[in-house]
Amino acid sequence: MPRERTFRTEAIVLRRSDFGESDRLLTLFSKEFGKIRAVAKGARKPQSRKTGHVELFMCSRFLLAEGRDLHIVTQAELVEAYAPLRADLVRVTYAAYACELLDRFTTENDRHSDMYDLLSQALGWFAGESDLLLAARVYELRLLNMAGYRPQLHECLHCREPIQEQDQFFSVALGGLLCPNCQAADARALPLTAVAVKVLRYLQTRPWEVVKKLQLKRPLQHELENVLHHYLLYLLERDLKSVDFLHRLRREANLFAGVWQNLG
Amino acid sequence: MAQNVLPRTVQRLIDTFARLPGIGPKSASRLTFYLLRDKDNLALDLAAALQEMKANTRLCPVCFNITEEEPCLICRDEGRDATLLCVVEEPLDVVAIERSRAYNGRYHVLHGAISPVEGIGPEDLKVAELVRRVQQGNFREIILATNPTLEGESTSLYLQRRLMHEKVKITRLARGLPVGGDLEYTDEITLSRALEGRQEL
Ligand SMILES: [Zn+2]
Ligand SMILES: [Zn+2]
Numbered sequence: 001m002p003r004e005r006t007f008r009t010e011a012i013v014l015r016r017s018d019f020g021e022s023d024r025l026l027t028l029f030s031k032e033f034g035k036i037r038a039v040a041k042g043a044r045k046p047q048s049r050k051t052g053h054v055e056l057f058m059c060s061r062f063l064l065a066e067g068r069d070l071h072i073v074t075q076a077e078l079v080e081a082y083a084p085l086r087a088d089l090v091r092v093t094y095a096a097y098a099c100e101l102l103d104r105f106t107t108e109n110d111r112h113s114d115m116y117d118l119l120s121q122a123l124g125w126f127a128g129e130s131d132l133l134l135a136a137r138v139y140e141l142r143l144l145n146m147a148g149y150r151p152q153l154h155e156c157l158h159c160r161e162p163i164q165e166q167d168q169f170f171s172v173a174l175g176g177l178l179c180p181n182c183q184a185a186d187a188r189a190l191p192l193t194a195v196a197v198k199v200l201r202y203l204q205t206r207p208w209e210v211v212k213k214l215q216l217k218r219p220l221q222h223e224l225e226n227v228l229h230h231y232l233l234y235l236l237e238r239d240l241k242s243v244d245f246l247h248r249l250r251r252e253a254n255l256f257a258g259v260w261q262n263l264g
Numbered sequence: 265m266a267q268n269v270l271p272r273t274v275q276r277l278i279d280t281f282a283r284l285p286g287i288g289p290k291s292a293s294r295l296t297f298y299l300l301r302d303k304d305n306l307a308l309d310l311a312a313a314l315q316e317m318k319a320n321t322r323l324c325p326v327c328f329n330i331t332e333e334e335p336c337l338i339c340r341d342e343g344r345d346a347t348l349l350c351v352v353e354e355p356l357d358v359v360a361i362e363r364s365r366a367y368n369g370r371y372h373v374l375h376g377a378i379s380p381v382e383g384i385g386p387e388d389l390k391v392a393e394l395v396r397r398v399q400q401g402n403f404r405e406i407i408l409a410t411n412p413t414l415e416g417e418s419t420s421l422y423l424q425r426r427l428m429h430e431k432v433k434i435t436r437l438a439r440g441l442p443v444g445g446d447l448e449y450t451d452e453i454t455l456s457r458a459l460e461g462r463q464e465l
Pocket of ligand 2: 323327335336339
């Protein structure tokens, strides 16, 4: 029998499902190899040595045995658990969102170390920062940029004139702004206030340490969320489960007043 | 590709087996051919058992565990402490906790867990039924015995908030169950320790 080939990589657990008797099938986003799938044998048994290291949204160092379809986890050693995520339903929802988005924008075995770094940074934000909406917007803009869908916010996508400081329109189909004169170029373009345009540009270019000092009012937060969600859903051509879940949580928050904070 | 060489009925059984969790196409074929060759009427026994199970079991209208009687044997057992309520994800978790012999109260089976990843919310589970039961019942303690997984923790966090205005003590199984494991696979000793060491939330 040929000797089993093994390789090491650091990876974040994007998804997992039950597999076989007591195994878990993991979708990992690895720093070196992009998205890969691997089986963690016995990982549903609490006494397995892998169990505490292969849970969702954990970052671990893996030793994997190469397989034809699926790799096999031979060892897993926890690097970062992002523990505060697991103690807050809103934070965990944002973490799920970050992973779902990245999962949808990538294909298997496609190396993206920039996205890996972004995801691990974003999980840190969702675990620790107070303004989760702002963190989500920054994450979305960075990911769009890396995936090749950076929204055009500086010139009109129809007349190519520079954008003036006034209310504009955002075309998800064209991937950026249309000036008021050209809004008819896309009948479904969304109105976007001048201040939202300004904030989006700011988020697009400044580092998180600078951006996080912004204190945005709720209506503006929702305007930014709305335009970016529309754009993302247009690109992905399908709803995101975590976004649906977030909306359900918000409806509940209205029912049980004051139960959830930092929900938006 | 050697396609359609199998009779349609055989292929149908293979396909049906393959829809079961944990069974791939290879195991499905193996099981099918085992049943095909078997001389001890195993296939007919299996068919009868399946039919009987589907015809005679339902969910208990009180605790939502699977049962043949309404209410179930646990709900009608006067020897059990009716002021203790243990909330679990699945019927198999009831089996695991019963096996530990460390618990003598009632149960509530949610039939799943909240999952932001899969988009499973409280309205997909027996949560409203739980809240109503707690509001109407005389419980002194609600034990949240969901799995120590991300979904189990999310469910526990959610229930804690939903029940926080009820005048009842809410506890969670002790830590020490490693993150990511399933209750169903926890050995009796660990599980009984986790029950004994449960902490108020
Ligand atoms: Zn224009
Ligand atoms: Zn019952």
